[in-house]
Amino acid sequence: MINFLLKGLFRDRSRSLFPFLIVAAGVMLTVFLHAWLSGALSSMIQSTAHYRTGHVCVMTKAYSEKADQVPNDLALLAIDTLVMSLRQRYTDLFWTPRISFGGLLDIPDEKGETKEQSPVSGIGVNLLSADSPEWKMLNIRPALVRGQLPSQHGELLIAEELARKLHVQPGQKATLITSTMYGSMAYFNFTIAGTVRFGVGPMDRSAIIADLADMQQAMDMQQGAGEIVGFFKDDLYHEERANAIARDFNVANLKPSDKFSPIMGTLRTVSGLADYLDYVGSFSGIILTIFVVAMSIVLWNAGLTGSLRRYGEIGLRLAIGEETGHVYRSMMVESLMIGIAGSMAGTAIGVAIAYYLQVHGFDIGSMMKNSTMMISDVIRAQVEPFTFVIGFLPGILATFLGAAISGIGIYKRQTSQLFKELET
Amino acid sequence: MYIFKLAFRNILGAGLRTWLNVVALSFSFVAIIFLQGIYTGMNDQVEQATIDAFYGGGQFWEKSYDPYDPLTLDDAHAPLPASLEDLVKSGQAAPLLIRPAAIYPEGRFRTILLKGIAPQQNVLSIPSSLLKDGEGLIPALIGTRMAKSTGLHKGDELTIQWRDAHGTFDARTVVIADIVRTSVQEIDNGQVWIPLDQLQSLSAMPGHATMVVLKRNTQPPAMLQGWEFRSLDYLLQDLHAVVRSKRIGGSILYLVLLFLAMLAIFDTQVLSIFRRKKEMGTLMALGMTRWSIIELFTLEGGLHGILAACVAALYGIPLLGYIARTGWELPGAADTVGFAIGEKLFPTYSAGLIVGTTVLVLLVTTIVSFLPTRKIAQLKPTDALRGKMS
Amino acid sequence: MRRLLWSIAVLISSVCCGQTPRLPQGASGDEILKKVDLNMFSENKIILSRMIIHGERGSRTVEAKSWQRGTRESFSEFLAPARDKGTKMLKLQDMLWTYSPSTDRTILISGHMLRQSLMGSDLSYEDMMEDPHLPHLYTATVSSEEAIGGRLCWVLDLAARKEEISYFSRKVWVDKARYILLKENLYAKSGKLLKTMDIREVMEVKSHWIAKSILYKDALKEGEGTEFFVDSIVLDTTIPDYIFSKAALRK
Known part of the structure; x- marks a missing residue:
């Protein structure tokens, strides 16, 4: 019977195509919305992930307890082996070491003496290897205002506003005065390669970005780093996977008695964003529920009207002696088929669009006044396992229910009336 | 005026189908207003909390x-x-x-x-x-x-x-x-x-x-x-920059909800035009011009929007009003993250938001109602009377 | 460090004290302090010192050579560890410049940088900048007598004479026989103890007593403090003028 019905659906497009299109469109919207909301949730914590904690973050136990004070005397040492083992063991993440620091940026006059000085806060990241994930994570390229990107050791990026305050141009020299991890005064000469716009007040007024190797040298931290951050390769925060990785790492590496043993935390635990994530999660849950309910009504209605438009056909089938129950059942199976086909097609299209937006993002740069590092110009969707499922709820259930309710009318049809109806 | 009366009678006559559409559409109304209200409320609250706690009146x-x-x-x-x-x-x-x-x-x-x-x-x-x-x-x-x-x-x-x-x-x-x-x-x-x-x-x-x-x-x-x-403007400029950037992302949500409304109407309209060819033929035979029929069907679609607005007002005003009064409880200590909102989120519905959303949804439903009716322009009364689309 | 160096100088002053008649029993605090100051004063001195700094990741030893003229001019060059070798500091009046050979830059240390710890020690750059003449800054009263390491001491309470002063009050233990400080506590305006200095070892140089080992500690911070050792000291020697110039930093 299913074959027979399928043939019917294929051959009589008026019966199947329009309901199919409506279901597919509805499901596509639902799927897209889910992926979009997931992406929005991720983007809200994106700058925290990119600038502070990564999706997961390895620090020494002691450093992690005072992380907000940036205690570089408690930093990780011998990170090369650690980074290598992380890269080998957890291959679906990028691993990259970072050093956060504070200090003074001193601009010399022509005699090499202090002309301008300003307190700065900075991060040392891997800027010089072309495959460094930092370019993407820190969104550096689009945020460049003047000058160029660092291409060799000793080059530095500074916030545009800071550069203006210090009256420096790209190409000029600057000396960073900070402390080594042992507390000694540290000096390091940089050339200002370019200026960037962060988009967040405090950073625009005081932030600098240096190469990790330069900072290791400046701060006497050979093979050292404050933290090693890990980013999922799709740049989306997958909480369960992050938790599993952190658990696995800590079981293998964390020694409670050793304050310098490495410990891994997730974005959720390290950033203190746990409550915020819950809150935004429940917010998007509500949006999604409202939407799915509304879409279900639309598709239910579509199922309902889909059956009603076949009023004449049903009359005829009843008139030539088809059993009422059989007509009803065949209508149900047909609606189920349309529901499944529409949901599958809708999910496929929705996921495809969402995936495109996950990879390429939706560039709102043209709508923003200026490109900045902290506020990304690109909004992304995020396809999650649930994205593949969510469309089936309104797609199949609502269509089926709509057909089921409208089909009840079949039982109310009077045989005596049928021929009369057919005559008209 | 008679077209309006006719359209109104037609959609009421369709009974359950009309009301289902209207309810689905009204959901779009309420959802758009609620979500925008929450969003505006959240931003207002962040701003207000910062002003109250530190910025004052400058x-x-x-x-x-x-x-x-x-x-x-x-x-x-x-x-x-x-x-x-x-x-x-x-x-x-x-x-x-x-x-x-x-x-x-x-x-x-x-x-x-x-x-x-x-x-x-x-x-x-x-x-x-x-x-x-x-x-x-x-x-x-x-x-x-x-x-x-x-x-x-x-x-x-x-x-x-x-x-x-x-x-x-x-x-x-x-x-x-x-x-x-x-x-x-x-x-x-x-x-x-x-x-x-x-x-x-x-x-x-x-x-x-x-x-x-x-x-x-x-x-x-x-x-x-x-x-x-x-001044406050000076102090709030960083906050406003962030809000601006988030607003663009939020408008996508708005768009998806509008699509939902469009889908609901489009579906109904296409079906109506498909099913009611004989009716169209009869109306033409009675002397109604094609454009009057297009007007009638478009109006029917648009009336869905108006009815939806009324239904939305019926349950939306008390519901959204209630949420605006009592606030939306946030989980645990949502504010420990430095996101400047209190323990409860109070949505803000501005008159502009409500009127704007209503006008936009009505406009969209009317346009979407009109699109499938263009077929009517090619309709021959003789075919229509026999239930055929020429 | 400057403060420390002066503390050492105070100890050195005991050398002179040994040559001057002792104060009578019942001498006033100010008299004792003047005596200490008088004895500690030396026009020029060159000091070779070591500082052991205890940090979270073990200890480091910083070696330096310092030239001092009067109370307002000093020049120091770090000799070890290798990383800090060649780093120089010049203090002229209230200004402090540093020079680092790796950057070939002379940098003025100002503002909050002065409050930073000196080379990770329990001393700040500000401590270096203080006027070391205690009688200029404080009035002293004898509060009691105590023995420290078997040496009988006057315990003097020092109260600030003027407002522009880092430590509002101090308590110093002056060796009654040698007129050297064996211990010093520095207090905030509230009376809260901020820093302590303990002389743990003294040495005799050319029949004079000089502190050999001092433990300096920030009382509010946890840790073992900073140990300071004087390896050699030359008093009243000739120091060329160019040493106390910014040009000397780059030499």
């Missing part, structure tokens, strides 16, 4: 004060000019003195900002009245984030070291009078609040302040020598 900064340059803090204090002094006396402004200081949580040196605020002030929402006498010790307030990062609790004692106006070290033990559950980072992170008069006298800066915060809607005195006025 601030006068001592001329050398730069909040982003700690080097300026040493010198950023001065006695209040008479006009500001008058505002303070009349409760229209609150002076704050900010000094760089150090604390030693767990024996490690950490720099902080020591801020003095008058316990009796009512300009800012900081619960400064909690800064009561600490039984010989200076009472101090800190925010939740500061408490977390330093491991301090209410009643704990903390040694703070700073220098007075002459450069002399002072170190006092303060007692944490309370932890302020705030989400406004500007009053929390790396800061300790103590009574203004004590900080002034301990710092040998009697009557001095680093900034004076005006009460909301207080007219700032004209140019003051040695002080710069920072």
Whole structure:
């Protein structure tokens, strides 16, 4: 019977195509919305992930307890082996070491003496290897205002506003005065390669970005780093996977008695964003529920009207002696088929669009006044396992229910009336 | 007018189908308004909380004060000019003195900002009245984030070291009078609040302040020598930039909901035109022009939108009104993250939002209703009467 | 460090004290302090010192050579560890410049940088900048007598004479026989103890007593403090003028 019905659906497009299109469109919207909301949730914590904690973050136990004070005397040492083992063991993440620091940026006059000085806060990241994930994570390229990107050791990026305050141009020299991890005064000469716009007040007024190797040298931290951050390769925060990785790492590496043993935390635990994530999660849950309910009504209605438009056909089938129950059942199976086909097609299209937006993002740069590092110009969707499922709820259930309710009318049809109806 | 009557009768006659469509459409209305309301409410609350806690109605900064340059803090204090002094006396402004200081949580040196605020002030929402006498010790307030990062609790004692106006070290033990559950980072992170008069006298800066915060809607005195006025617009510019960027992302949501409305109407319209060919033929036979029929069907679609608006108003106003009154409870301590919202989120529905959304949805439903009806223009009455589309 | 160096100088002053008549029993605090100051004063001196700094990750030893003229001029060059070798500091009046050979830059240390710890020690740059003449800054009263390491001491309470001063009050233990400080506590305006200095070892140089080992500690911070050792000291020697110039930093 299913074959027979399928043939019917294929051959009589008026019966199947329009309901199919409506279901597919509805499901596509639902799927897209889910992926979009997931992406929005991720983007809200994106700058925290990119600038502070990564999706997961390895620090020494002691450093992690005072992380907000940036205690570089408690930093990780011998990170090369650690980074290598992380890269080998957890291959679906990028691993990259970072050093956060504070200090003074001193601009010399022509005699090499202090002309301008300003307190700065900075991060040392891997800027010089072309495959460094930092370019993407820190969104550096689009945020460049003047000058160029660092291409060799000793080059530095500074916030545009800071550069203006210090009256420096790209190409000029600057000396960073900070402390080594042992507390000694540290000096390091940089050339200002370019200026960037962060988009967040405090950073625009005081932030600098240096190469990790330069900072290791400046701060006497050979093979050292404050933290090693890990980013999922799709740049989306997958909480369960992050938790599993952190658990696995800590079981293998964390020694409670050793304050310098490495410990891994997730974005959720390290950033203190746990409550915020819950809150935004429940917010998007509500949006999604409202939407799915509304879409279900639309598709239910579509199922309902889909059956009603076949009023004449049903009359005829009843008139030539088809059993009422059989007509009803065949209508149900047909609606189920349309529901499944529409949901599958809708999910496929929705996921495809969402995936495109996950990879390429939706560039709102043209709508923003200026490109900045902290506020990304690109909004992304995020396809999650649930994205593949969510469309089936309104797609199949609502269509089926709509057909089921409208089909009840079949039982109310009077045989005596049928021929009369057919005559008209 | 008869077309309107006819359209209205037709859609009411369709019974359940019409009402299902109307309910689905009304969901779009309510959802768009609710979500935009929540979004606006959230931004308003962030802004309001920041204004209440720190920005007030704008601030006068001592001329050398730069909040982003700690080097300026040493010198950023001065006695209040008479006009500001008058505002303070009349409760229209609150002076704050900010000094760089150090604390030693767990024996490690950490720099902080020591801020003095008058316990009796009512300009800012900081619960400064909690800064009561600490039984010989200076009472101090800190925010939740500061408490977390330093491991301090209410009643704990903390040694703070700073220098007075002459450069002399002072170190006092303060007692944490309370932890302020705030989400406004500007009053929390790396800061300790103590009574203004004590900080002034301990710092040998009697009557001095680093900034004076005006009460909301207080007219700032004209140019003051040695002080710069920072308006609310200036203070809020960073916050506004973030909100702007988020708004573009939020509009996608708006668009998806509009699509939902379009889908509901489109489906109904296509079906109506398909099913009601005989009716169209009859109407044409009775002398109605094609465009009148297009008008009729478009109007029917549009009426769905109007009915939906009425239905949405019927349940939406009490529902959204209720949420706006009671607020939306946030889980746990959502504000520990420094996102400046309180424990409850109150959506804000502006008249512009409601009218704008209604007009937009009506417009969209009318356009979507019209699109499938264009087929009618090619309809031959003879075919139509036999139920065929030419 | 400057403060430390002066503390050492105070100890050195005991050398002179040994040559001057002892104060009578019942001498006033100010008299004792003047005596200490008078004895500690030396026009020029060159000191070779070591500082052992205890940090979270073990200890480091910093070696330096310092030239001092009067109370307002000093020049120091770090000799070890290798990383800090060649780093120089020049103090002229209230200004402090540093020079680092790796950057070939002369940098003025100002503002909050002065409050930073000196090379990770329990001393700050500000401590270096203080006027070392205690009688200029404080009035002293004898509060009691105590023995420290078997040496009988006057315990003097020092109260600030003027407002522009880092430490509002101090308590010093003066060796009654040698007129050297054996211990010093520095207090905030509130009376809270901020820093302590303990002389743990003294040495005799050319029949004079000089501190050999001092433990300096920030009382508010956790840790073992900073140990300071004087390996050699030359008093009243000739120091060329160019040493106390910014040009010397780059030499």
